[in-house]
Amino acid sequence: MSIEIPRREAMGGARAQIQVISALFMREMLTRFGTSRIGYVWLMAEPMILGTMISLLHSLSGKDLPNGLPTFLFYALGYTPFLMFRSIVNRGSGAVTNNISLLFHNRITLLDTMIARNLMEMLVCFTVCLLFIVMGMVVFHEVPHQPALLLAGWFMSALLAHGLAMVIGSAQVMMEWVEHLVHPFTYLLLPISAPFYMLDMLPQGTREALLWNPLVSIHELNRWAMFGDRINPYYDIPYVLAWILGLNLLGMAGLRVARPRLSLSD
Amino acid sequence: MLELRNVWKSFEQRHGRKDVLRGINVRLRRGDHLGILGRNGAGKSTLVRVLAGVEAPTRGSIRREMLMSWPLGGGYGIQSSLTGRNNARFIARLYGMSLSQTEVFVEDFSELGRYFDEPVKYYSSGMRSRLMMALSFAVDFDGYLVDEALSTGDARFANKCLTMFEERRKNAAVIMISHNLNHVRRYCRTAAVLRNGILEFYEDVDEAIAAYQGL
Numbered sequence: 001m002s003i004e005i006p007r008r009e010a011m012g013g014a015r016a017q018i019q020v021i022s023a024l025f026m027r028e029m030l031t032r033f034g035t036s037r038i039g040y041v042w043l044m045a046e047p048m049i050l051g052t053m054i055s056l057l058h059s060l061s062g063k064d065l066p067n068g069l070p071t072f073l074f075y076a077l078g079y080t081p082f083l084m085f086r087s088i089v090n091r092g093s094g095a096v097t098n099n100i101s102l103l104f105h106n107r108i109t110l111l112d113t114m115i116a117r118n119l120m121e122m123l124v125c126f127t128v129c130l131l132f133i134v135m136g137m138v139v140f141h142e143v144p145h146q147p148a149l150l151l152a153g154w155f156m157s158a159l160l161a162h163g164l165a166m167v168i169g170s171a172q173v174m175m176e177w178v179e180h181l182v183h184p185f186t187y188l189l190l191p192i193s194a195p196f197y198m199l200d201m202l203p204q205g206t207r208e209a210l211l212w213n214p215l216v217s218i219h220e221l222n223r224w225a226m227f228g229d230r231i232n233p234y235y236d237i238p239y240v241l242a243w244i245l246g247l248n249l250l251g252m253a254g255l256r257v258a259r260p261r262l263s264l265s266d
Numbered sequence: 267m268l269e270l271r272n273v274w275k276s277f278e279q280r281h282g283r284k285d286v287l288r289g290i291n292v293r294l295r296r297g298d299h300l301g302i303l304g305r306n307g308a309g310k311s312t313l314v315r316v317l318a319g320v321e322a323p324t325r326g327s328i329r330r331e332m333l334m335s336w337p338l339g340g341g342y343g344i345q346s347s348l349t350g351r352n353n354a355r356f357i358a359r360l361y362g363m364s365l366s367q368t369e370v371f372v373e374d375f376s377e378l379g380r381y382f383d384e385p386v387k388y389y390s391s392g393m394r395s396r397l398m399m400a401l402s403f404a405v406d407f408d409g410y411l412v413d414e415a416l417s418t419g420d421a422r423f424a425n426k427c428l429t430m431f432e433e434r435r436k437n438a439a440v441i442m443i444s445h446n447l448n449h450v451r452r453y454c455r456t457a458a459v460l461r462n463g464i465l466e467f468y469e470d471v472d473e474a475i476a477a478y479q480g481l
Contacts, residue, residue: 023359260322
């Protein structure tokens with residue numbers, strides 16, 4: 001035969017896993033970009049439109065924020081990370097049961113499919129957030145107070161969502177009805193996650209109750225990292241990190257339990 | 267090496283538990299070419315899925331020390347909204363092969379012409395299966411899993427598949443689960459019959475075929 005037959009490169013452990021994840025990531029990206037040249041515009045469009053609409057509604061409602069905070073930016077940067085959290089949980093938790101046929105490729109693990117999908121979602125929302133930041137710098141002359149901290153805040157939302165997606169995804173394998181609760185759950189999470197209001201505006205009792213939700217800490221931190229001392233934030237980062245660690249460990253354990261229960265014959 | 271030790275696979279059904287595999291024992295090394303024969307309903311598809319690693323056994327253990335292929339010619343993980351080229355690149359990335367070499371190989375082998383750059387959803391079923399075959403042969407696996415399909419298309423293309431299979435199996439293990447007795451006779455050195463959920467091994471392929479025909 002005249003054609004040269006491709007050969008695999010030998011490699012081990014971490015490098016192999018990075019390779020698998022990047023292959024899945026590229027596949028996910030190409031699929032979601034679609035075949036059109038402006039596919040990436042559409043990928044951004046959904047969170048962008050949602051973020052813009054919500055923010056416009058709030059800024060047109062005429063209620064001013066304290067300390068001259070720019071209304072549009074306040075809502076856009078509050079909502080988009082929450083949107084990311086929600087889509088990672090919604091889409092990511094489906095990665096377990098939707099991708100069974102990929103597991104015919106021995107190299108792919110459930111964790112790989114999960115990471116690839118959620119990484120994609122995260123990068124889309126990070127880009128949208130950055131666009132809002134650039135818009136804020138140009139239109140409102142707002143420069144992020146602590147850019148690195150802001151990035152860390154977004155990253156914490158993503159990790160929290162990733163862990164939760166793994167927990168829900170593996171729970172779905174054992175209890176199918178869990179699937180139906182995911183959307184209502186993420187929807188109801190919105191009002192108690194403080195993306196649209198500040199804890200400083202609330203009475204102390206409510207504030208303390210809300211701080212049980214790790215997303216609230218992240219959103220408060222994000223606002224301070226963006227707007228600086230015009231905000232009086234309330235957050236507990238070790239508490240958030242404990243949630244991230246807990247959910248991710250539980251999620252990875254869950255995937256291990258779910259894997260042998262996955263069946264094509266169901 | 268691929269080793270299955272006392273592998274059981276059971277399914278919970280409405281009228282109770284069904285044990286499809288009831289203690290499969292098999293050990294396969296590079297260069298071993300094993301044919302597995304079985305009547306309809308003997309549990310061949312279940313065995314394929316367990317061997318492929320997509321489903322775990324209910325009981326027993328599997329030791330997997332070589333990279334097994336997906337069932338040859340199967341479209342697992344193929345994204346139909348992507349082009350043939352993009353799917354080839356996915357397989358290349360996944361298995362750590364050169365992108366350009368894999369593209370050239372798959373484009374050439376599949377004979378898709380300009381369709382190689384069209385989304386797979388626009389392919390005819392013949393084109394689809396040619397692409398799947400090309401993708402399966404693009405990776406140099408340690409072991410090949412054959413579930414019936416060893417070739418596809420017209421006589422000429424089918425011949426090309428068989429030639430390529432000869433090339434690929436030289437240094438690899440093969441498990442062929444097939445009804446096609448000619449293929450088993452031609453490509454396998456040992457054979458077993460899957461019956462009552464266990465594998466019965468025979469001295470040579472002809473004996474296994476005789477036993478299978480006597481079922």
